[in-house]
Amino acid sequence: MKNLLMACFILAVASCSTAQMSYSSKNKKAIALFEEGRAEPSKSVDPKTHGPNYAAGIALLEKALEKDPNFWEAHMVEAEMYEELNQPYKAIEHYRKAIAINPNPTSGGAVYFYLGTLEYTIGEYENAVKSLTTFTQAKGAHPENIARAKQLIDDCSFAIEAMKNPTQFKPVNLGPGVNTKDPEYFPTITVDGKTLLFTRLIDDKRVKGSYQKQEDFYVSNLSTFNTWETAVPMPKNINTVNNEGAPTISADGRNLIFVACSDESGINYGENRKGKGSCDLFYTKRLGNQWVDPVNLPGAINTGNWESQPSLSADGKTLYFVRKVMSRNGRPDSDIYFSTLKEDGSWDTPVRLPNTINTPYMEESVLIHPDGKTLYFSSQGHPGMGGLDIFVSRMNEKGEWGKPENLGYPINTSADENSLLVSADGEIAFFASDREGGFGDLDIYYFVMPEKFRPVKTLYFDGLVFDAVTKKPLAGKFSLVNIKTGVEVIKSEADQVNGTFTVSLPLNEEYALSVSYPGYTFYSQNFNMTVADNQESFHMDVPMNPIDEAGPATALRNVFFDLGKATLRPESYVELNKLRDLLKANPAIKIEIGGHTDTRGDAADNLKLSEARAKSVKDYLIEQGIETSRLSSKGYGESIPIFTDEAIAKMTKESEKEKAHQENRRTEYKILK
Known part of the structure; x- marks a missing residue:
């Protein structure tokens, strides 16, 4: 919307010229230079960006302003070009100069919206509040931009308070084993905290075109001296001449899901890889020390859109990821989705996370913590410091995500913050930053996570x-x-x-x-x-x-009964179903189910209870389709203890004694034939 309004402004200026209507300047040379500068970006190509030549346009506008410093239209267009070059400070300078000359240089006060948005972007929150408030009070202000301005005013208020109450934050560079002159980012780590896998943007002459860079994976291991060893690249069947990035590794370090993107053809995703969109999720598995060739992630996750930044839950059953689409007004938008793993190993149709998490603006860089209930992500849409801020949301007992909480200043700043990684114990967090004092471009840092933002x-x-x-x-x-x-x-x-x-x-x-x-x-x-x-x-x-008829009895440690009763508790069914499956897979097996108690209580009562419990297990298996002829049950009471009373008496701790009694109370099965 902002670009559309500015385009209308530029067109209006052009139409004024065409109709021989006057500019604010009467200097003909200034006007000629202005019109030449305004048109220059569409006439020539910037040799650095290969896009519109805004730098050349700015040079001509500067000459126009030398002829007439009060030519506010030139300041407005120059500000817009600096925005296109992502130079907010220069853009702000010229918007302010235009306003100083003409307090209402655009209809509906739009210039105050442009200015306030930029001031918010660079962290000038108090100035942003003033500019945006002026915009909301302007006659004819655009309703959609008024709504956005009010949201930004709320964000500024949050940021001002956050800076008054900073969060403890002392980032430490991971060192030369991980970080180099090249950018390193998107870290992922095994649950034991000993293997770090991350993305590095490297120079590669194999890449076609003038931008001879691409992303590869590197791995660093934690040494016995608690330092990160020199990172080595992943094997060549993982790293290709195309981009691989944003990895998520399973808890055991044996399953890897990552993003691979196509080349300029839109078809080639790397050697022997095929995709569905510009960027897709791919999967590989490690067998021993060898990684198998990656495949496009099976199931319904990948589409013609852009899927990226996956995060795998600790149980391996749920995958969170980011999908980028174009919104109704043509603005790029990305939301967080999740998908569950089906029995056949493919991923089910993704579900968009609720509006508690997703907003009409960008959500990125999602991380599901190993506790399965704490979600970290970056967002432009929740109250924050500017750009992408990092938030945390927690799942309640009903499976609902709670209101996201901003991690505060200075973890979040007016710049973009993303790619957060939190250790399994929740005490340490990792992130990428290009702050001063690093080894080059983006480096990976760690910091102690404040207590209130920690997961389980x-x-x-x-x-x-x-x-x-x-x-x-x-x-x-x-x-x-x-x-x-x-x-x-x-x-x-x-x-x-x-x-x-x-x-x-x-x-x-x-x-x-x-x-x-x-x-x-x-x-x-x-x-x-x-x-x-x-x-x-x-x-x-x-x-x-x-499986051997001469083998020992096998304890069913996860078969549970209420105290003094023979009724199976529901949590026993998982274990008994595995015994059922074993019997069905081996139809020649016959077993005896044995019940045992500890030595406390009356021996006759214990024998009776053990017989009833063994029979309960037998009856359950019969209900599950196992032939009665293959099953027998017997109660042994307290006659065959694992720990004798004499051994228990020698134990010094009551907890040890109770554990011994618990070992004696057991259900077993023994193969008879």
Whole structure:
């Protein structure tokens, strides 16, 4: 709208000239230079930008002003050209000079809107309030611009208060291992905080045209000395001569989704890659130390529009991303969407986040924290300091996103802030900046995240899946269920080569772990995700027993009953369904289900309770379609404890004793045939 109004102003000036109507200047040489300068950008090409030659136009307008310093039309057009060159300070200077000569140089007071918007952009908030207020009071002011001006006045008020109450912010450069003379930006990190992957804009003579630069991925690892090692490029099947950028890496560092863009043909996205729009999301996976060739992200996310800046949830089931489109008035607009992973491995039709998050202006650089409930993003539409500001929104128990909160000054400034990354524990944040003192252009920095903007503290749970007999690594499939809610929070698999896994989990929650692999009885365990203050992770190795009639009984650690009762609790169904699937996949197997109690209470009552619990499990499996002839159940009461009473008596901590009693209270299955 602003450009449209200015274009009308320039056309009006031109029509005045055509009709032999007078300008404010009577100097014929000044008028001739003005008309020549006004037309110059459309006549010649700027050798640096390859666009309209505004610099040449400005040079002629300056000569016109030398002939007549009070030629306000020349100041107005020169201000507009400086705006096109993204030189706001020069544009402001000339708008102010035009107003000083003629307080109403445009109809509807539009010049005050232009001026106030620029003043807001560079952080002159009090001056912006004055200019924008003058505009809203002008006769004939455009209604759409009045609405925008009022929003900007509110933003200025917010910014003034924010600067009076600054947030603690001491950014630290990540150092020469990561940062160079080239721009580095869009960092992503594994949940253990030890592998950083980011985008670097590099010189590349293979790129066609005069702009011989393109984006590639680089990886840096955290050394034992807590410094970032020299970054190395991703393999050549990932990095191509085209642009790759804005990556998101899974918690374990084995799955990567990133943006790749086409070349000038609009077809080629890199070697053996095909896309749907100017920029698409692509997917690759690491097997051992090798990355497979990327593919266009399966499903409905990619379109003819511009999809970018993905952020993968810790459970790998939800992908947030930014889609850019052209709005109704021709202004570029981008919103945040999310898509969920379907059972077949493709991504479902994306859903736009609600207007709580998205505005009629730009939203970019989305990050879903590993806690799954804290969303960071950049926006022009929420009250802020100017440009893109970083905001945080939290999901409530109903799954609704709360009102975004600005991270405040000086994290946010009048410039654009984006590409925020927050560590799993929520204490450290990373971002890109071209501030003074860096190694070159954009560098990656970190800072301590203020307490009030931190997410739920989330650490990582890792381990190794292996054959209990041969110790060979296995690519076991595992799931983690929140015992309190019954919700499956993680569904993944161990590395196909080395059997390792790493996932992120919020602290102070109790989880049920189930791991399965063809030819093996499945493994189950439950645990509370609590760690010591200086502990980084929760580790658990997973030995898998081959299906063998001579094998030991397998504990069903995630089968739960209410105290003193034999009724299955609903959170037991996930585990029992895995036992059902194991039996269906191996139809020759016959099993015995055994119930066990601890030694507390009456022995006869314990035996009776264990028999009833074992029968409850048997009955559930029969309801699930397992033949009765393949199942038997038996109660052992307190006769086969894992921990004897003598062993428990020697324990010094009550928590250890209670855990031992809990181990004794168990349901197991044993393969009979």
